[in-house]
Amino acid sequence: xxxxxxxxxxxxxxxxxxxxxxxxxxxxxxxxxxxxxxxxxxxxxxxxxxxxxxxxxxxxxxxxxxxxxxxxxxxxxxxxxxxxxxxxxxxxxxxxxxxxxxxxxxxxxxxxxxxxxxxxxxxxxxxxxxxxxxxxxxxxxxxxxxxxxxxxxxxxxxxxxxxxxxxxxxxxxxxxxxxxxxxxxxxxxxxxxxxxxxxxxxxxxxxxxxxxxxxxxxxxxxxxxxxxxxxxxxxxxxxxxxxxxxxxxxxxxxxxxxxxxxxxxxxxxxxxxxxxxxxxxxxxxxxxxxxxxxxxxxxxxxxxxxxxxxxxxxxxxx
Numbered sequence: 001x002x003x004x005x006x007x008x009x010x011x012x013x014x015x016x017x018x019x020x021x022x023x024x025x026x027x028x029x030x031x032x033x034x035x036x037x038x039x040x041x042x043x044x045x046x047x048x049x050x051x052x053x054x055x056x057x058x059x060x061x062x063x064x065x066x067x068x069x070x071x072x073x074x075x076x077x078x079x080x081x082x083x084x085x086x087x088x089x090x091x092x093x094x095x096x097x098x099x100x101x102x103x104x105x106x107x108x109x110x111x112x113x114x115x116x117x118x119x120x121x122x123x124x125x126x127x128x129x130x131x132x133x134x135x136x137x138x139x140x141x142x143x144x145x146x147x148x149x150x151x152x153x154x155x156x157x158x159x160x161x162x163x164x165x166x167x168x169x170x171x172x173x174x175x176x177x178x179x180x181x182x183x184x185x186x187x188x189x190x191x192x193x194x195x196x197x198x199x200x201x202x203x204x205x206x207x208x209x210x211x212x213x214x215x216x217x218x219x220x221x222x223x224x225x226x227x228x229x230x231x232x233x234x235x236x237x238x239x240x241x242x243x244x245x246x247x248x249x250x251x252x253x254x255x256x257x258x259x260x261x262x263x264x265x266x267x268x269x270x271x272x273x274x275x276x277x278x279x280x281x282x283x284x285x286x287x288x289x290x291x292x293x294x295x296x297x298x299x300x301x302x303x304x305x306x307x308x309x310x311x312x313x314x315x316x317x318x
Contacts, residue, residue, distance in 0.1 A: 001141045001276040006168075006230075007037040008260070010247040011267035012238030013045075015052035016064060018073055018092075022047060025090060026080045028269055033086040037271045038140060040086055043234045043249070044105065044149050044172040047073050047092035050124060051174065051241035054313065058101070058127040065095035068104055069113040082110035087139065089234075091148070091172050093128070094118070101128045105146050105172055107139065114139065117146035120157060123310050136164045142274075149173045150308075152223060156300065162227040162288070167279050171223075173235045176212040176246050178312040184210025188244045196265050203265070207246035216248060225256030228284020230274050237265060254282035 009028050014020045025042055032040045044050055048064055056064070066073055073092055081088045087109045094104035094116075103119035118131025134157070136145045145166030151157045152171050161169055177188045188211055192203040207213060216233075224231040230253055237247030250261035251272040260270035279285060 001167075003276075004039065004140055004142055004274050005037045005271055006232055006251060006274060007032040007035075007040040007269045007271045008232050008234050008249040008251050008262070009040055009042050009267075009269035010235060010237040010249040010262045011042075011046070013043075013049045013236055013240060015049035015241050017049070018047055021049065022073065022076050022080070024267055025077070025088065026084070028267065029080055029084045029086050029088055032269050032271065033084045035271060037086060037269075039089070040269060041089040041170050041172065041232045041234045043091065043236045044119075044174045045091045045093065045103070046172070046234075046236070047077075047090050049240065050236075051243050053093065053125045053128075054241075056125060061093060061101050061125055061127050062095055062099055065093035065101055067096070068094050068106060068116055069108075074106060074108065074113065077106070077108045078110070078112055081108050085110065087114070089146075089170055089172070101125075102131060103128055103148060105148055105170070107137065107144075107146075107170075115144075115146065117148065119148040119151060121150040121154065121308055123150065123308060123313060134161050134164055136161065136166045139168070142168055144168045144170065146170045146172075149175055150310075153219075155223070155226075158223050158227055158229075162229055166229060167276075168230040168232065168274065169223075169227075170232045171220075171234070173233065174240060174245060175235060176216060176248070177207075177244050180311050182210075182215070185215065186211050188212070188246070190239060190242075190244050193238060193244050193265075200265070207248075212246040213248050220250075221252055221256035221258075224252040224254060224284075225282070226284055226287070228254045228279060228282045228288060230254060230278075237262070237267070254278045254284055 259272035
């Protein structure tokens with residue numbers, strides 16, 4: 001494996017406006033390529049928008065969703081990748097031949113689709129079905145995996161993706177700044193976003209608090225460190241439907257250290273160079289070798305009925 005330059009991007013998407021969102025993906029991809037990036041990753045549902053989907057019927061979801069890879073947005077992503085000579089990862093709602101709906105994330109280059117992943121733990125719309133497989137693929141000499149947002153909260157998913165060979169895991173999100181049972185969680189007032197030029201300090205305090213980045217730092221570095229993987233975290237900035245998101249798109253190394261992070265309020269990206277030697281230097285590599293699955297194989301594999309609750313998405317009690 002050779003050194004690889006990866007960009008992680010953030011931007012303020014528009015709900016359901018694929019043409020606009022793809023134009024931003026094009027613009028940021030061109031800039032990243034000009035700065036030497038070979039790969040650029042965008043957030044969950046960066047093509048379609050995300051949070052607005054909680055209000056849509058199945059018929060409306062089918063209007064937004066596309067087939068992969070023949071849909072127009074995938075073909076446009078391939079065109080953008082070809083024009084800018086960069087690999088692109090981006091997300092959208094997918095529909096199959098039976099009009100089943102999924103939350104998808106794709107990787108494309110100038111020649112076409114390299115990988116497609118379906119979110120294992122979707123929740124934004126009840127008509128979206130969960131994916132049923134992990135995805136590990138070759139990318140410029142590196143083994144890469146994908147886990148979308150909530151998928152990363154279930155630590156077994158990250159470990160399984162690593163055990164399947166992934167040395168880089170792309171983790172596209174639309175997260176932070178929502179209520180939860182954990183202390184310090186909550187929405188951030190959209191008025192702070194409107195006033196970000198005149199009062200950036202108040203907005204940054206909220207974004208960096210336990211509503212946002214401080215919560216992220218509780219677990220994201222651990223996913224990288226425990227599994228000895230590079231993590232590419234991408235997240236939107238600004239208003240997504242009626243919620244404010246705080247960006248913080250970043251790239252972490254197998255030591256759990258942040259190599260690069262978006263720290264402004266703009267549509268932007270950061271670039272980091274990943275190197276193969278860290279994969280074996282970091283403790284995660286040794287811990288994987290020291291595992292004793294004979295102790296916990298039956299424990300982890302015992303029957304279990306999945307139950308997924310998202311506090312901020314629950315209907316309010318009367």
